[in-house]
Every structure is written in C-alpha cells, then in structure tokens.
Amino acid sequence: MPDGRLVPSRRTFLVTAGLVAGAVTVPSRAAAHAAPRSRSLPADPFTLGVASGDPDHDGFVLWTRLALQPLAEDGLGGMPSRTLPVRWEVATDERFRHIVRRGSAVARPEAAHSVHVELNGLQPGRDYWYRFRVERYISPVGRTRTAPRPGTFGPALTMAFASCSNYEHGYFTAYRRLAEEDPDLVLHLGDYQYEYRKDTYVAPGGNPRDHEGPETETLADYRRRHAQYKTDPDLQAAHAAAPWLVVWDDHELDNNWAGETPERPEIPQPNFPERRAAAFRAYYENMPLRRTSVPRGIDMQLYRRIRWGRLATFHMLDTRQYRDDQACGDGYRACPAASDPERSITGPEQEKWLLKGFRVSKARWDVIGQQVFFAQRDSDAGPLKVTSMDAWDGYVASRERITKGWVEAGVRNPVVLTGDVHAHWAGDLKLDYDDPDSPTVGSELVCTSITSGGDGGDSDPADHPFLQINPHLRFYNNQRGYVLTKITKKKLTAHFKVLPYVHAPGAPVHTKATFVIEDRVPGVQQTYLRPVEGASAARAQDLGRRTVREETVRP
Structure with a gap:
C-alpha cells in the first residue's frame, strides 16, 4: 500500500497467532530457574485474549488479563494470590522478526491480574503487533496502530x-x-x-x-x-x-x-x-x-x-x-x-x-x-x-x-x-x-x-x-x-x-x-x-x- 502498511490477510493473522502461541510449549531454562516448579502456573492464563486502545501518534495502551478459570465465583479467575511478572513485546511485523520495544509489567491479584502497558516513542501512522508472556506461556498476537x-x-x-x-x-x-x-x-x-x-x-x-x-x-x-x-x-x-x-x-x-x-x-x-x-x-x-x-x-x-x-x-x-x-x-x-x-x-x-x-x-x-x-x-x-x-x-x-x-x-x-x-x-x-x-x-x-x-x-x-x-x-x-x-x-x-x-x-x-x-x-x-x-x-x-x-x- 502507498503508506507502507503491513496488513496481513485475516487467515494469515490467525495462523500466525496460532504458530506463535504453539511455539513455546516447553519452559526455557531461564523460565525454569525463575520460579520453583510448585509455583508455576498449571495452564495457559491467556484465556481472555489481548487488546489495545486509545492510540496516539507515538503510542497506545496494551492490555491483557490473566485467568486460569475465567468463571471462578470469586471473580479472580482461579489465579494464585501473588503478583506475576508479565513480559510484553511490540514488533513491526506479525512474526516478530523486528521487535522494537519490550518490557515487563506486573499482574497483581488486587487488580484481578490485569495488565495495562502505556507506550510512547513509536513511529506515527503505522501498524504494530504485540504479545505477552508469562512463564512458559505466550498470548495470542494482537495488531494495533498509531x-x-x-x-x-x-x-x-x-x-x-x-x-x-x-x-x-x-x-x-x-x-x-x-x-x-x-x-x-x-x-x-x-x-x-x-x-x-x-x-x-x-x-x-x-x-x-x-x-x-x-x-x-x-x-x-x-x-x-x-x-x-x-x-x-x-x-x-x-x-x-x-x-x-x-x-x-x-x-x-x-x-x-x-x-x-x-x-x-x-x-x-x-x-x-x-x-x-x-x-x-x-x-x-x-x-x-x-x-x-x-x-x-x-x-x-x-x-x-x-x-x-x-x-x-x-x-x-x-x-x-x-x-x-x-x-x-x-x-x-x-x-x-x-x-x-x-x-x-x-x-x-x-x-x-x-x-x-x-x-x-x-x-x-x-x-x-x-x-x-x-x-x-x-x-x-x-x-x-x-x-x-x-x-x-x-x-x-x-x-x-x-x-x-x-x-x-x-x-x-x-x-x-x-x-x-x-x-x-x-x-x-x-x-x-x-x-x-x-x-x-x-x-x-x-x-x-x-x-x-x-x-x-x-x-x-x-x-x-x-x-x-x-x-x-x-x-x-x-x-x-x-x-x-x-x-x-x-x-x-x-x-x-x-x-x-x-x-x-x-x-x-x-x-x-x-x-x-x-x-x-x-x-x-x-x-x-x-x-x-x-x-x-x-x-x-x-x-x-x-x-x-x-x-x-x-x-
């Protein structure tokens, strides 16, 4: 397209998300040493998907919420009552070959393990792709735009x-x-x-x-x-x-x-x-x-x-x-x-x-x-x-x-x-x-x-x-x-x-x-x-x- 946007087809978008999600099925050595096995999450916590919002010319908000059991009666999604580090990545391509920003946020039990990441300093008027990681689990991929x-x-x-x-x-x-x-x-x-x-x-x-x-x-x-x-x-x-x-x-x-x-x-x-x-x-x-x-x-x-x-x-x-x-x-x-x-x-x-x-x-x-x-x-x-x-x-x-x-x-x-x-x-x-x-x-x-x-x-x-x-x-x-x-x-x-x-x-x-x-x-x-x-x-x-x-x- 004239403005250089990278716009995948819907099929490519979904297949890519599936490939990325399935690519990390075994914890890395670093992840294994990061927390005792007994404290590791027993299943994928990204059951509620991902989202982005409120775009500006140089950034946007990224969101996810961790939930092992989304319909748990206490509203806390079956999550452990402790904070969890959540890593995030932003790339200029859907396969994350060109990662331009990465960092870590904290999912807290008092916030129902929700995460809001506000980014700036990105390029105006272009598409970006993003994802989150917790322990050995990786979220679906989202696409956003400045x-x-x-x-x-x-x-x-x-x-x-x-x-x-x-x-x-x-x-x-x-x-x-x-x-x-x-x-x-x-x-x-x-x-x-x-x-x-x-x-x-x-x-x-x-x-x-x-x-x-x-x-x-x-x-x-x-x-x-x-x-x-x-x-x-x-x-x-x-x-x-x-x-x-x-x-x-x-x-x-x-x-x-x-x-x-x-x-x-x-x-x-x-x-x-x-x-x-x-x-x-x-x-x-x-x-x-x-x-x-x-x-x-x-x-x-x-x-x-x-x-x-x-x-x-x-x-x-x-x-x-x-x-x-x-x-x-x-x-x-x-x-x-x-x-x-x-x-x-x-x-x-x-x-x-x-x-x-x-x-x-x-x-x-x-x-x-x-x-x-x-x-x-x-x-x-x-x-x-x-x-x-x-x-x-x-x-x-x-x-x-x-x-x-x-x-x-x-x-x-x-x-x-x-x-x-x-x-x-x-x-x-x-x-x-x-x-x-x-x-x-x-x-x-x-x-x-x-x-x-x-x-x-x-x-x-x-x-x-x-x-x-x-x-x-x-x-x-x-x-x-x-x-x-x-x-x-x-x-x-x-x-x-x-x-x-x-x-x-x-x-x-x-x-x-x-x-x-x-x-x-x-x-x-x-x-x-x-x-x-x-x-x-x-x-x-x-x-x-x-x-x-x-x-x-x-x-």
Whole structure:
C-alpha cells in the first residue's frame, strides 16, 4: 500500500497467532530457574485474549488479563494470590522478526491480574503487533496502530463502530466479521456487557446462550461477567484486530442508571454507590484504557479526546455518570420537564470541555462518540411530542447547547456516532427539529446491536413510522451488525453492515445501505450501488467497488 502498511490477510493473522502461541510449549531454562516448579502456573492464563486502545501518534495502551478459570465465583479467575511478572513485546511485523520495544509489567491479584502497558516513542501512522508472556506461556498476537503525525492528514481511516453485545441474545459473529474488515480503529459505544442474571432479559425466540452467576452487583460479579464475555473467540478476534476506543452506557452497571441514581430509585438500594464503584473498577480492569481513567471510588474519568492527525478528532463522551435523572420516567413520554434548561445529560464540566474542544479543533472531521440517540425522535404523528426520556430528547436544552456550540465554533464537519437502540439509523441534525426548513447543521450515524434483541429482522425503511414523522431521519434497519466507515479529507462513507441471524454462529455479513457525508455538506446522502454489466446483484453486494457503480442521491 502507498503508506507502507503491513496488513496481513485475516487467515494469515490467525495462523500466525496460532504458530506463535504453539511455539513455546516447553519452559526455557531461564523460565525454569525463575520460579520453583510448585509455583508455576498449571495452564495457559491467556484465556481472555489481548487488546489495545486509545492510540496516539507515538503510542497506545496494551492490555491483557490473566485467568486460569475465567468463571471462578470469586471473580479472580482461579489465579494464585501473588503478583506475576508479565513480559510484553511490540514488533513491526506479525512474526516478530523486528521487535522494537519490550518490557515487563506486573499482574497483581488486587487488580484481578490485569495488565495495562502505556507506550510512547513509536513511529506515527503505522501498524504494530504485540504479545505477552508469562512463564512458559505466550498470548495470542494482537495488531494495533498509531495515529498519524500531528498536523498531517495521513491516509484514509477505516473505522468501525459497534454497541450492545448481550451474550445471552446470540453469538458474537458480528465481532468476527468486523475483525475481518481489517479496521484501523474500532469504537465501542456502550453496553459491552449486560448485568442481568440468566433469563431475566429474554430475546424474541429465546436466548441461545446463558449468563453465569447472579445479576452483577459486587466486584466479583462484574469481574466474572467481563471474563465470560472476554472468553468469546469472536470478541477476542475483534479486540486483537485493531485499537479500540471504549465508552460505557447503562448495562455495564445497571439498566438506565443516571448519575448516582439506580434504575428503580423507589426501591431502597443503599448499596448502589458500592455497586457503581465495583462496576467502574471492573470496567477499567477489563478495558485498554490509560491510567487517566483509573477509578477513584465512585468516579471514573472516561470522557476524553483522541486525535487522528488533522483528519479526525474523536470526542468520546460519558452520558451516564453526570446526567440528571430521567424526567417523567425512563420510557417514551410527553414531558414538559424534558425542556428544562437546567437539565443536563453531560454535566457542566463535560459540556464545558466539549465546547472548548469544538472551539480549538483544527480537524477536518469532529466525531462525537457517545451512547444514546441524539436527534429528535418523535413517536407521535399529531401535535403531541412523545420522545425517549433516556436519550437526548429528555435533555433538550443540553442538546441545543452542544449543537449551537459546534455551529458557533465553526466546526467544519460535526458527526455524532450513537449506539443503544439496537437498530441502524442515519439522519440529519438540526437546531430546530420542529421546523422542516431549519438548516441541517450536522449528521448522526447510529449502529445497531451486535446481538441485543436477538435476530431482529429486515425492514423497509420507508414503512417505519419514525421516518414518516421525523423527516430529518433518513434510514432505519432492525438487523444486527455494525457500521464500517472510511474517512478521507473529502468525505466520510458509512456502510451499514447486517447479519441475517445471531441465534447460531457463523452468519454471513452484507452491506444493507451506504451513506456519504461530504466535506462541508452537513447531512447524510444515501449512495446506491448498481451492478456493472455482467455482475449479478448478489455478486455486487459481496464484492463492492469491484463490480458496482456508485450513485449518490441528495435529499
């Protein structure tokens, strides 16, 4: 490729990982002398895979967590109650012929034997491969990437984003298909795991898999639930394919929690602060986050900004920890309190931070990675406005301040990325959603779930009542999947990827729809793919640009 990237095929990546893992089956003489045989680990502790995250132009975070028995009831993974040295290596090639950095970290029992390694001093805008070693065991190989050099655009960025992966509701095949796209960067926008005990939340048609343990309330519960998710091979493949930027939504703690308020505040829950602290601690232990996100009691700094050269700035938001409690309840309501100017979904400090980021941004694309539906989504065809109190519709003044903030700052291309709602959506953002002639000032792309809600079903967007009531909403689909984007200086192209089912493993993936956001042209434009002569429609869908002609239709 023009930028000299070393990009292996997916098959090569997996085979290499297997070869490397199998190459160290007998302890070396040095390892044998390092610890008495009775203190050696009895099995491979890398059962939860590896991950990287929060890339900068000269580094990133590497992560792993050791667990001999991932589902051990105490949440400690069956590990011995002692520290263990963990060696790590970073190379410029997948076979580790050219190792550029190596070192050692300590896996401590009080941190559930998790390891976070923050690296800098690497070359900008290139791929790296990494692995860990403990005693005679070696981890799977992960691939990661540094951002372009500050002030430069670098090549096109392939970025995928996803949300809502309920282990019980299906198989994580969408994660596997996402990994096979060879993205440069992955955003996870929340509901990485779900808190419910077995069969509390049942998908249509039943749950093909079960959660282990009770509803998560204690530190041991959350550690164990994270471990169950991390044992999934498809999720491990997605983590190993690219660096991730993660933010939570509600199910990492408790459905529809808000600030220090649980889902059902009418029921006394004096342990909720302890539950929140436990969830935050387990989240950090199991994610590739920098030390700036180490929890402090019931607080955790999760909103942050990641710059991808001049091409894109990612403003990652936390719309749970600082929000006011939902007005009028959590569901769809006609609620005057939703417009209260004092109500906030971000809290004042995060709002101030975001608005300042808009003012100083020099990026071509300002991308807001966050959790819940941003645009107005009215469900009533009459004069009554009935909207979700858990989304930005429940915090109208907060949304107006943020939107006006990027307009007044002259943000060149504001794009909001959203999860939560278990369906694909695309829409235009307005200052006044009640005026159809109000100018479009931004774009929103919403990813469906990985599994949450079960198989879902294909649908005709034209028949969805929300699209008829809300003309700024352009697309809807209720299948499972993710969104794959390509970001260049001239446009952002979003492919809405879907799977026909998740009740069984191995589903294929295809592109349901493609939308384009052009530089300095706010709003989404659908791109239709037409087969060229001699190529069937199915073949065109499978092979993309090689057999199709693009036609962009402007609304």
